[in-house]
Amino acid sequence: MSKNKFPVFIAVLAAACLFSLAAGPAGCSNLDIILNLRLPRTLAALAVGAGLGLAGALFQGVLKNPLSDPYILGTSSGATAAAVFCFLAGIERTSPVFFLSVFAGAFGATFLSYWLARLAGRLSDAALVLAGVAVSAFLSALVMLVLTSSGARSFSLFYFVLGGLYSVQPGVLAVSSLIIAAAGAVAMGRWRALDAMALGSENAYHLGIEPERERILFFTLACAATSAAVAIGGTIGFVGLMTPHIVRRLTGPSARGLVPAAALGGAAMLAAADAAGRSLFSPAEIPAGIVMALAGAPFFMWLLWKSSRGRN
Amino acid sequence: MLVPFLLTAAAPLPVQARRVVSLMPSYTEIIFELGAGKDLVGVSNFCNWPPAAAKIDKAGDYLRPNIEKIYSLKPDVVFAGAWADASSSKQLESMGVKVVSLPEEKNAADIFATVRLIAAELGRKREGEKLAGKLAGMMPAKLPDKPLKVYLEADTGGWTPGGNSFLSDAVRLAGGKNIFGGEKRGYFQASWEEVLLLDPEAVILLSGTEEEFLSRPMAKGLAAAKAGRIITGLDRDAFSRPGPRLFGEIKKLAAFLNVKK
Numbered sequence: 001m002s003k004n005k006f007p008v009f010i011a012v013l014a015a016a017c018l019f020s021l022a023a024g025p026a027g028c029s030n031l032d033i034i035l036n037l038r039l040p041r042t043l044a045a046l047a048v049g050a051g052l053g054l055a056g057a058l059f060q061g062v063l064k065n066p067l068s069d070p071y072i073l074g075t076s077s078g079a080t081a082a083a084v085f086c087f088l089a090g091i092e093r094t095s096p097v098f099f100l101s102v103f104a105g106a107f108g109a110t111f112l113s114y115w116l117a118r119l120a121g122r123l124s125d126a127a128l129v130l131a132g133v134a135v136s137a138f139l140s141a142l143v144m145l146v147l148t149s150s151g152a153r154s155f156s157l158f159y160f161v162l163g164g165l166y167s168v169q170p171g172v173l174a175v176s177s178l179i180i181a182a183a184g185a186v187a188m189g190r191w192r193a194l195d196a197m198a199l200g201s202e203n204a205y206h207l208g209i210e211p212e213r214e215r216i217l218f219f220t221l222a223c224a225a226t227s228a229a230v231a232i233g234g235t236i237g238f239v240g241l242m243t244p245h246i247v248r249r250l251t252g253p254s255a256r257g258l259v260p261a262a263a264l265g266g267a268a269m270l271a272a273a274d275a276a277g278r279s280l281f282s283p284a285e286i287p288a289g290i291v292m293a294l295a296g297a298p299f300f301m302w303l304l305w306k307s308s309r310g311r312n
Numbered sequence: 313m314l315v316p317f318l319l320t321a322a323a324p325l326p327v328q329a330r331r332v333v334s335l336m337p338s339y340t341e342i343i344f345e346l347g348a349g350k351d352l353v354g355v356s357n358f359c360n361w362p363p364a365a366a367k368i369d370k371a372g373d374y375l376r377p378n379i380e381k382i383y384s385l386k387p388d389v390v391f392a393g394a395w396a397d398a399s400s401s402k403q404l405e406s407m408g409v410k411v412v413s414l415p416e417e418k419n420a421a422d423i424f425a426t427v428r429l430i431a432a433e434l435g436r437k438r439e440g441e442k443l444a445g446k447l448a449g450m451m452p453a454k455l456p457d458k459p460l461k462v463y464l465e466a467d468t469g470g471w472t473p474g475g476n477s478f479l480s481d482a483v484r485l486a487g488g489k490n491i492f493g494g495e496k497r498g499y500f501q502a503s504w505e506e507v508l509l510l511d512p513e514a515v516i517l518l519s520g521t522e523e524e525f526l527s528r529p530m531a532k533g534l535a536a537a538k539a540g541r542i543i544t545g546l547d548r549d550a551f552s553r554p555g556p557r558l559f560g561e562i563k564k565l566a567a568f569l570n571v572k573k
Contacts, residue, residue: 024505037505037529155467155519159501166469166504167528283492283506285470 005250005257009264016268017042020275025282043177044168044232045274045288046267049239051180051229053266056240057259058187058222061194062215063114065125067303069240070106070226073128074135076237078109079223079230081139084157088150094171099179099231106227109135110219125307163236163289165274176228183221183228187259194218194255236289238296239266245303330434333387335374338423338555339414340365342430343391345556346439354385361549361557376400383407389433417554419481424448426554443556450559451485452566460569462488463502463512463536466552468520470502478554486565488514504528514541514569518548543568 020042026033056069070076082105086098116131117123140161147157159166187194193214196204201211229236243265244258251257270288273295277286333354334340340359343352349364354371369385372378374393377400382390387409392401394413401411412433417423424444431440462483465472473479474495483490491510492502508530515536517525522542526532536542546565550557 025503026505026509032530032533033505033508037508040529155471156469159467159469159471166501169527278503278505283495283502284497284500285503287501 005261008250009247009261009268013264013268013271016271016275017046020045020271023275023279025279040168040170040173041165041274042271044165044173045271047173047177047180048165048229048233048236049267049270050184050263051176051225051266052236052239052270053243053262053264054180054184054187054240054259055222055226055229056242056266057244057255057262058194058218058225059240060244061255061258062197062218062222063123063128064198064200065123065128066245066307067125067129067241067300068132069238070110070222070229071136071235071237072241072300073132074109074113074139075106075223075226076230076235077136077139077143079103079106079227080161080235081105081109081143082227083230083234084143084146084161087157087160088146093169093231094175099175099227102227102231103224106223106230107220109139110223114219159287160234162287163234163292164277164285164287165233166285166287168232172231176232179228180225183225184260184263187218187221188256190214190217191255191259194259198253198255234289236270236292238292238299239270241303242296242299243269245299330389331385331387332434333371333382333385333390334359335371335377335390335392336553337361337549338417338426338553339391339430341553341555341557342427342443343434345443346427346431346434346436348434348436351434353387354382377404379403379407383409391430391433417478418476419478420448420451420485420559423478423554423558427556447556447559450563452487452563455484456487459484459487459489460513460541461491461510461535462514462516462569463491463507463510464516464518465520465525466499466518468517468524470504470507471499472502473499478558479552482551482558482562482565483516486562487569488565508534512536513539514543516543516546516565518546518552541568 021034021038022028024038052070059068059070059073060066079102082101086101091098113128113131113135116134117127120127143161193209196207196209197211197214204211244262247261247265248258251261273291274288277288277291330351331353332343332351334343334352335356337356337359340352340355341361343349344362344365352368355365355368356373357370358373359365371381371385377392379400382404390404390409390411392411392413394415401413404411414426414429417426424447427444428440431437463472464479464483466479472492473490474497475490475493476496477498480490480493491512511534513535515525522544525542526537531537545568546561551561
């Protein structure tokens with residue numbers, strides 16, 4: 001990230017945090033509520049947003065596809081499906097088995113989408129989006145089937161599938177934050193490889209990068225970040241799609257600035273979205289997943305429209 | 313298409329050998345209480361009470377009735393909620409099946425009205441009056457001057473009834489006051505911060521555990537937690553259905569709320 005842009009991201013992030021800490025029916029004077037309630041929730045929103053923003057930037061970079069993000073590619077659905085199966089199997093949300101399963105779900109679904117899209121030969125934007133939609137739709141249907149036939153606990157699981165930060169377990173938040181931070185650090189250390197891959201596999205190869213190996217590495221990092229985010233807040237879409245596009249206008253295309261900026265931007269975006277969701281319709285709250293879909297779906301349409309115009 | 317519909321709508325039901333389908337668990341329970349359980353040939357997927365109801369053919373549920381199944385059961389009358397899919401009831405009526413859409417119950421009085429409507433439809437008016445009277449007699453005679461502030465969480469994650477609901481009325485009849493009773497909406501996800509601000513003196517959990525509830529931020533500081541009034545002992549099905557069993561649960565809840573600490 002060029003040095004003069006860095007303060008912009010910090011300022012936006014700080015503004016989002018302030019909004020998240022200040023918004024709520026209790027106003028700004030109740031320190032107990034700010035510290036014990038809004039602070040943990042803000043931290044959760046920051047972690048989830050950073051994880052999804054990071055994953056979005058990595059997917060878009062590796063796949064050279066502006067429409068990819070963990071939600072579109074089926075990564076989130078894979079993680080959510082695995083999480084729901086873990087809940088029903090009675091696996092604790094803080095156990096390593098839970099995190100491993102959620103990661104496996106994310107990775108499996110992403111690779112399935114990627115493999116399906118590659119079947120057509122050259123990897124096209126449309127094929128990847130279609131494959132992702134097919135995989136997501138199938139997994140979501142599977143989750144709904146399991147939930148509608150599973151009885152008593154299903155309502156809170158429906159809520160998890162919707163995506164939101166109503167109840168965050170400190171243990172889950174801590175482990176997930178570590179995973180996201182580690183994935184971010186490794187990805188930032190390899191920004192050159194990501195930039196080289198943006199030039200195409202052959203060029204990357206000539207620059208001393210092994211595209212296949214790097215692709216798997218970045219997929220792994222993106223899936224780890226996504227699954228950690230899903231473990232906290234369920235399926236929250238569009239953060240990973242929108243943030244790289246927005247921050248790219250400030251950082252330029254190089255992964256060196258783009259990857260950290262996408263993580264910061266995603267964190268700021270979700271903190272603001274969650275704060276809006278829990279304060280606009282008080283005393284009711286709107287899950288952050290719904291707020292993001294309201295903002296993100298039109299953005300996706302705009303991207304599709306833009307990319308179709310670019311081709312003609 | 314209209315002729316068979318008009319004919320069935322106009323024809324009085326025979327008193328004996330009636331074939332009845334109920335698409336709501338509460339209707340099924342009422343029909344059994346009226347002594348007409350043996351007339352039921354189809355019930356909803358959610359009907360599990362009384363135990364005999366679980367053995368009756370399943371005919372979908374109030375949101376998605378299984379039209380073919382219902383038709384094949386050849387019912388004389390189908391009891392559906394007013395909020396059931398209107399096109400399904402039209403479809404059934406056009407096939408010559410009589411559908412009675414009962415209005416949604418928003419308080420105890422509405423439940424008695426439903427009991428009387430079903431009873432009248434089944435030719436059991438006297439039993440209906442008896443049942444309504446018995447249920448009304450189960451309600452606590454005197455409500456406290458200063459009811460306890462109650463937060464009722466029906467589903468984990470803050471899902472709670474607003475004022476326009478029989479659940480809110482049940483809390484009132486048990487001697488409590490729903491903290492979200494002023495909300496016009498029926499069922500919504502309440503913000504946890506709002507719950508903390510309203511500081512309920514009693515909490516009713518219909519799903520989830522006391523342990524999970526107390527692990528939420530600042531939950532231990534609630535008046536309800538300090539007074540030890542986190543109530544998990546209600547029967548979820550019985551309390552969340554506008555049927556006869558609700559009144560036994562109201563009595564139970566009144567006892568929970570009256571414990572002096």
